[in-house]
Amino acid sequence: MKIVIIGGVAAGAKAAAKSRRLLPDAEINLYTDDTHVSYSACGIPYYIEGNFEDYRTLLVRSPEEFAKSNIFIHLQSHVSKILPQCKKVLVENLQSGEAHLVDYDKLIVATGAVPFVPDIKNVNLHNVFTVRRLEDAIAIREKIPSSKNAVIVGGGYIGIEMLEALVRQNLHVTLIERGPKIMSIFDEDMSDLIAGQLASINNGEFEIITSDSVVEFTGDNNGVNGVITSNGRRIDADMAIVCSGVKPNVKIAEDAGIKLGITGAIEVTPQMETNIQDIYACGDCVEEFNIISGKPMWLPLGANANKEGRTAAMNACGFPDTFEGVLGSAVTRCLGLTMSTTGLTEKDAIKAGFDPVCARVTKYDKVGYMPDANNITIKVIADRKTGRLLGAQGVGAGDADKRINTFATALLAKLTVKEFVNNDLTYAPPFSPTIDPLLNAAQILLSKIEQGS
Amino acid sequence: MKIVIIGGVAAGAKAAAKSRRLLPDAEINLYTDDTHVSYSACGIPYYIEGNFEDYRTLLVRSPEEFAKSNIFIHLQSHVSKILPQCKKVLVENLQSGEAHLVDYDKLIVATGAVPFVPDIKNVNLHNVFTVRRLEDAIAIREKIPSSKNAVIVGGGYIGIEMLEALVRQNLHVTLIERGPKIMSIFDEDMSDLIAGQLASINNGEFEIITSDSVVEFTGDNNGVNGVITSNGRRIDADMAIVCSGVKPNVKIAEDAGIKLGITGAIEVTPQMETNIQDIYACGDCVEEFNIISGKPMWLPLGANANKEGRTAAMNACGFPDTFEGVLGSAVTRCLGLTMSTTGLTEKDAIKAGFDPVCARVTKYDKVGYMPDANNITIKVIADRKTGRLLGAQGVGAGDADKRINTFATALLAKLTVKEFVNNDLTYAPPFSPTIDPLLNAAQILLSKIEQGS
Numbered sequence: 060m061k062i063v064i065i066g067g068v069a070a071g072a073k074a075a076a077k078s079r080r081l082l083p084d085a086e087i088n089l090y091t092d093d094t095h096v097s098y099s100a101c102g103i104p105y106y107i108e109g110n111f112e113d114y115r116t117l118l119v120r121s122p123e124e125f126a127k128s129n130i131f132i133h134l135q136s137h138v139s140k141i142l143p144q145c146k147k148v149l150v151e152n153l154q155s156g157e158a159h160l161v162d163y164d165k166l167i168v169a170t171g172a173v174p175f176v177p178d179i180k181n182v183n184l185h186n187v188f189t190v191r192r193l194e195d196a197i198a199i200r201e202k203i204p205s206s207k208n209a210v211i212v213g214g215g216y217i218g219i220e221m222l223e224a225l226v227r228q229n230l231h232v233t234l235i236e237r238g239p240k241i242m243s244i245f246d247e248d249m250s251d252l253i254a255g256q257l258a259s260i261n262n263g264e265f266e267i268i269t270s271d272s273v274v275e276f277t278g279d280n281n282g283v284n285g286v287i288t289s290n291g292r293r294i295d296a297d298m299a300i301v302c303s304g305v306k307p308n309v310k311i312a313e314d315a316g317i318k319l320g321i322t323g324a325i326e327v328t329p330q331m332e333t334n335i336q337d338i339y340a341c342g343d344c345v346e347e348f349n350i351i352s353g354k355p356m357w358l359p360l361g362a363n364a365n366k367e368g369r370t371a372a373m374n375a376c377g378f379p380d381t382f383e384g385v386l387g388s389a390v391t392r393c394l395g396l397t398m399s400t401t402g403l404t405e406k407d408a409i410k411a412g413f414d415p416v417c418a419r420v421t422k423y424d425k426v427g428y429m430p431d432a433n434n435i436t437i438k439v440i441a442d443r444k445t446g447r448l449l450g451a452q453g454v455g456a457g458d459a460d461k462r463i464n465t466f467a468t469a470l471l472a473k474l475t476v477k478e479f480v481n482n483d484l485t486y487a488p489p490f491s492p493t494i495d496p497l498l499n500a501a502q503i504l505l506s507k508i509e510q511g512s
Numbered sequence: 513m514k515i516v517i518i519g520g521v522a523a524g525a526k527a528a529a530k531s532r533r534l535l536p537d538a539e540i541n542l543y544t545d546d547t548h549v550s551y552s553a554c555g556i557p558y559y560i561e562g563n564f565e566d567y568r569t570l571l572v573r574s575p576e577e578f579a580k581s582n583i584f585i586h587l588q589s590h591v592s593k594i595l596p597q598c599k600k601v602l603v604e605n606l607q608s609g610e611a612h613l614v615d616y617d618k619l620i621v622a623t624g625a626v627p628f629v630p631d632i633k634n635v636n637l638h639n640v641f642t643v644r645r646l647e648d649a650i651a652i653r654e655k656i657p658s659s660k661n662a663v664i665v666g667g668g669y670i671g672i673e674m675l676e677a678l679v680r681q682n683l684h685v686t687l688i689e690r691g692p693k694i695m696s697i698f699d700e701d702m703s704d705l706i707a708g709q710l711a712s713i714n715n716g717e718f719e720i721i722t723s724d725s726v727v728e729f730t731g732d733n734n735g736v737n738g739v740i741t742s743n744g745r746r747i748d749a750d751m752a753i754v755c756s757g758v759k760p761n762v763k764i765a766e767d768a769g770i771k772l773g774i775t776g777a778i779e780v781t782p783q784m785e786t787n788i789q790d791i792y793a794c795g796d797c798v799e800e801f802n803i804i805s806g807k808p809m810w811l812p813l814g815a816n817a818n819k820e821g822r823t824a825a826m827n828a829c830g831f832p833d834t835f836e837g838v839l840g841s842a843v844t845r846c847l848g849l850t851m852s853t854t855g856l857t858e859k860d861a862i863k864a865g866f867d868p869v870c871a872r873v874t875k876y877d878k879v880g881y882m883p884d885a886n887n888i889t890i891k892v893i894a895d896r897k898t899g900r901l902l903g904a905q906g907v908g909a910g911d912a913d914k915r916i917n918t919f920a921t922a923l924l925a926k927l928t929v930k931e932f933v934n935n936d937l938t939y940a941p942p943f944s945p946t947i948d949p950l951l952n953a954a955q956i957l958l959s960k961i962e963q964g965s
Contacts, residue, residue: 101939101941105882117881361939362936362938362939365947387936389939391940401938428552428555428558430564461911465917465921467918468919468922468925469921471927471932471935472927472931474924483803483815483816483840483854484815484841484920485841485853485854486815487842489845490843490845493522
């Protein structure tokens with residue numbers, strides 16, 4: 060049995076390790092054009108921030124460890140073609156330039172995502188970075204000691220995480236978001252709250268600019284020295300990081316006739332099968348089924364990649380398994396502010412054809428007399444007709460993360476708000492108010508639905 | 513409409529406030545033999561610990577605030593008899609000794625619980641405290657500055673919380689638990705873990721003694737100066753706190769013919785009705801329905817009391833409402849160690865007739881490279897035959913609290929372990945590992961069940 064895996068970050072590495080455990084005698088080859096394999100990409104901002112010194116801390120499993128379990132890792136080896144008819148892949152060595160064909164019985168495509176880089180003048184100047192691979196992280200961190208000012212292009216998850224990282228490294232940071240709001244993954248009211256809370260903790264270390272965009276990077280052979288925005292602002296920068304989102308890396312899959320879904324990522328069954336026999340796909344290159352909307356969505360997140368890699372390996376190795384889909388749970392942090400979400404936002408609920416009712420509360424995360432009590436804002440959303448819970452968002456300096464997981468579980472179980480308000484959550488003053496903000500919000504939501512407001 | 517409420521801490525105060533909102537014209541009288549009303553009893557340990565200076569911080573609503581909304585609070589007014597035939601209660605003023613009869617249309621009994629005080633020689637010595645009422649808290653806190661050594665009798669929730677409080681106040685504390693384990697509400701393996709973790713952070717500030725008990729308090733007219741244990745140990749003590757548990761305060765209810773349940777607390781319907789027409793009961797004096805076991809249990813906790821007070825008031829005022837029962841969720845903290853539980857423990861699951869399978873993992877609460885990562889141990893329990901989740905316990909220096917709420921929601925929804933492992937929990941390195949310890953434990957549990965081990 061010859062298993063070939065393309066891609067080696069979360070999903071690919073997981074699929075390789077899982078396949079080995081399932082089939083001790085299979086021949087397992089993993090090809091990646093990256094210079095590293097099996098690392099925590101989600102940990103890159105925390106490395107840049109300086110939480111630890113050695114980038115190797117991010118390595119989950121080294122090539123040597125893979126070798127010990129007889130998994131062959133081929134770094135800087137680009138698979139440029141999949142040949143489903145003869146069940147081969149064409150591998151090009153990025154260092155030597157040589158190419159050869161490799162046979163597979165089962166192929167697992169885990170090519171991930173690549174940064175979307177907008178068409179900005181001089182975007183290829185030295186010290187203009189994207190942040191996706193470990194080598195990007197190493198390069199950014201190396202540039203920090205000789206930098207004073209940084210520009211971040213884009214105010215989504217990665218932009219916000221890089222803002223924290225660079226501010227903590229004592230750089231002055233200007234974040235420029237093209238749209239009217241940062242963190243527009245959230246509903247507008249919650250995005251506004253995020254912007255307001257970040258403004259309130261800003262002691263001049265950073266500036267967030269919205270409704271403006273970088274039209275040009277300025278600089279010379281030494282690298283970038285500033286940006287010009289569409290509103291004509293000139294901002295000094297010793298380094299710039301383009302965080303304008305990612306797109307699924309699906310070119311070779313598409314070329315081979317592997318079907319893409321409406322999101323542009325690879326369409327897979329719950330068994331992580333593509334439309335082509337013996338080819339599986341997993342991780343950031345595939346689209347997910349959203350359990351709440353019943354529709355496909357593309358949610359390139361590490362936890363999903365991990366689970367999908369596992370399911371792809373199981374089915375490739377002949378052990379039936381399914382990945383049931385996602386709720387859309389995600390969390391991040393910026394300078395002490397937690398932002399988390401699960402299920403559908405209000406705007407996405409409308410798009411998905413629901414008639415959403417919302418409730419939002421701002422409360423202490425624990426009893427107010429505890430010295431470390433902090434505010435959190437919880438927004439909960441349900442369908443007006445059925446009362447079914449649809450989603451929740453949490454924002455605040457307090458504990459706004461695990462409460463969203465409590466809600467995610469209610470979504471998984473398809474609970475109505477009436478069922479959820481009976482929840483029996485732990486209570487003690489250091490952990491929550493007598494009535495948890497989550498239940499508080501749910502009670503308001505229930506009244507709204509019952510009163511038909 | 514005359515509403516009379518007996519008891520004024522959590523359930524009684526909540527019932528009074530809720531009744532007022534529902535019926536603006538009702539006559540509402542609340543009688544309590546306490547010197548304070550509407551305070552956070554759960555917050556007492558944190559006041560004693562010194563998190564805030566003024567005990568009035570614990571007051572949720574003052575008698576003056578109640579008066580403003582036309583609710584009459586009668587402090588130090590002991591209801592010594594309920595007369596259901598003529599719908600009156602006998603009230604004795606504890607200061608003046610006078611007594612009078614009060615009419616009711618609806619009576620809400622919220623008499624709470626009282627400390628169980630074991631029959632120990634000299635237990636009535638000065639500076640031997642129990643900790644239930646605000647006046648206890650004030651007395652204990654007043655004694656702290658002149659104390660060096662304290663003895664705590666009992667190693668349950670309150671004992672453990674008082675241990676933290678007094679250690680933080682720089683007293684040397686000896687906690688003496690009669691049974692073989694502290695925190696025996698948890699399964700034995702988790703109790704052992706708690707004991708081990710507390711031992712590992714002990715720098716000589718405290719000693720925990722198990723399988724021994726206090727047989728005598730020594731001292732004189734100035735108060736206690738030590739204890740003698742059944743093993744013959746003599747321990748110095750300037751103060752002692754008896755935390756040997758509580759019992760439901762149901763004498764006047766029982767005398768009036770109100771039916772008690774098998775737990776010894778008042779039996780109520782989901783509407784919080786007792787067996788006697790127009791008499792409701794709520795809070796620590798009533799027993800709860802356990803949603804998992806389907807059996808009654810007595811769980812005197814603040815969050816339940818609050819919800820029950822609300823439901824009792826609604827039904828008393830003619831607005832149908834039900835309290836669906838409890839999962840048994842609880843949490844506490846001791847010197848940085850979090851201990852939380854929901855649903856049934858393994859031992860309780862066996863008692864309730866299930867055939868429990870368990871899985872236990874010890875993992876970091878966030879990705880290990882984050883500087884504030886800490887270990888947590890999660891134990892999850894399911895029924896072997898059906899795979900239905902039964903309970904979870906969390907212990908550790910890390911975030912072991914809200915994860916138990918995530919599990920509680922799964923219990924509320926009656927999920928099986930197979931359904932639960934599909935959960936989509938938020939992931940980012942500052943918040944959790946790629947696979948949350950809770951899902952990790954659930955996956956192991958699922959394998960055990962599927963492999964029939």
